[in-house]
Amino acid sequence: MSAAMAAPALAVEAIGLQKRFGEIQAVDGIDLALAPGRIYGLLGPNGSGKTTLIRLLTGLARATGGEARILGTKMPSRPMLAQIGYMPQAEAIYPDLSVGENLTFFARLEGKSDPAAIDRVLDLVELAGRKGTPALELSGGMRRRLSLACTLVHEPKVLFLDEPTVGVDPALRVQFWTHFRRLAAAGTTILVASHVMDEADRCDELVFVRNGKVIGRGTGAELRSNAGTDNLEAAFLILSGLDPEGRPLDGGAAA
Numbered sequence: 001m002s003a004a005m006a007a008p009a010l011a012v013e014a015i016g017l018q019k020r021f022g023e024i025q026a027v028d029g030i031d032l033a034l035a036p037g038r039i040y041g042l043l044g045p046n047g048s049g050k051t052t053l054i055r056l057l058t059g060l061a062r063a064t065g066g067e068a069r070i071l072g073t074k075m076p077s078r079p080m081l082a083q084i085g086y087m088p089q090a091e092a093i094y095p096d097l098s099v100g101e102n103l104t105f106f107a108r109l110e111g112k113s114d115p116a117a118i119d120r121v122l123d124l125v126e127l128a129g130r131k132g133t134p135a136l137e138l139s140g141g142m143r144r145r146l147s148l149a150c151t152l153v154h155e156p157k158v159l160f161l162d163e164p165t166v167g168v169d170p171a172l173r174v175q176f177w178t179h180f181r182r183l184a185a186a187g188t189t190i191l192v193a194s195h196v197m198d199e200a201d202r203c204d205e206l207v208f209v210r211n212g213k214v215i216g217r218g219t220g221a222e223l224r225s226n227a228g229t230d231n232l233e234a235a236f237l238i239l240s241g242l243d244p245e246g247r248p249l250d251g252g253a254a255a
């Protein structure tokens with residue numbers, strides 16, 4: 001980017017974004033405006049459209065309506081991929097390659113070949129001692145850690161993390177969040193899908209989705225106050241039209 005170009009005011013935008021799979025409207029007209037250097041939490045039940053929304057924002061899936069922009073550029077856009085880090089819900093690492101080879105591969109995909117960058121992410125995910133281990137010989141949590149390292153190795157400006165800490169032990173989970181916070185302080189924008197409420201509380205803002213639609217957004221404090229509860233999980237149920245046991249309040253209309 002030339003110095004004369006002003007930095008875009010928004011890191012991530014969705015405008016009336018839609019994705020239909022046959023009869024299923026997985027993303028149903030979502031508008032988003034995510035500011036640089038903030039951590040946003042994406043919360044919603046299984047099948048509510050979180051992963052599909054992330055895939056639309058990264059340009060990996062094509063919208064059936066509306067549009068997505070990253071740093072002001074309409075997606076999909078191949079050049080923008082260098083600015084994006086995407087940690088998928090299902091790991092996208094190569095089982096036959098070693099830890100170090102996976103990282104080298106993902107770094108080179110985006111034109112980076114700094115061995116120091118590889119060592120930095122290996123330290124972060126505590127896999128420095130496993131650099132030569134084939135990925136298929138890692139434990140489940142270690143594979144998750146390698147997947148995060150592959151997402152970060154090209155030092156992207158916008159990060160999409162789809163349930164990044166599933167299977168990661170509590171101590172390392174805290175370290176991941178410390179690192180996410182550090183990245184955000186340095187200007188990285190992070191959208192993280194999660195079902196873990198204490199993680200949600202670490203986000204600057206939350207977006208609640210249900211049936212492909214945004215049903216609430218704001219800080220954790222704002223959402224609790226809107227729902228009239230001091231518990232985030234309860235706030236989500238109330239905003240979803242569900243009772244504290246997760247049953248529809250109106251006798252069945254909420255799918």
Ligand SMILES: Nc1ncnc2c1ncn2[C@@H]1O[C@H](COP(=O)(O)OP(=O)(O)OP(=O)(O)O)[C@@H](O)[C@H]1O
Pocket residue numbers: 021024026044045046047048049050051052053089
């Ligand atoms: N490739 C696909 N083809 C058809 N339907 C799909 C496809 N991908 C997702 N869907 C459907 O779209 C809806 C939203 O799925 P999505 O994976 O986005 O949900 P999610 O919020 O990420 O759920 P989870 O919390 O379980 O990860 C679901 O009904 C799902 O079955």
Ligand SMILES: [Mg+2]
Pocket residue numbers: 050051052089162
């Ligand atoms: Mg998902």
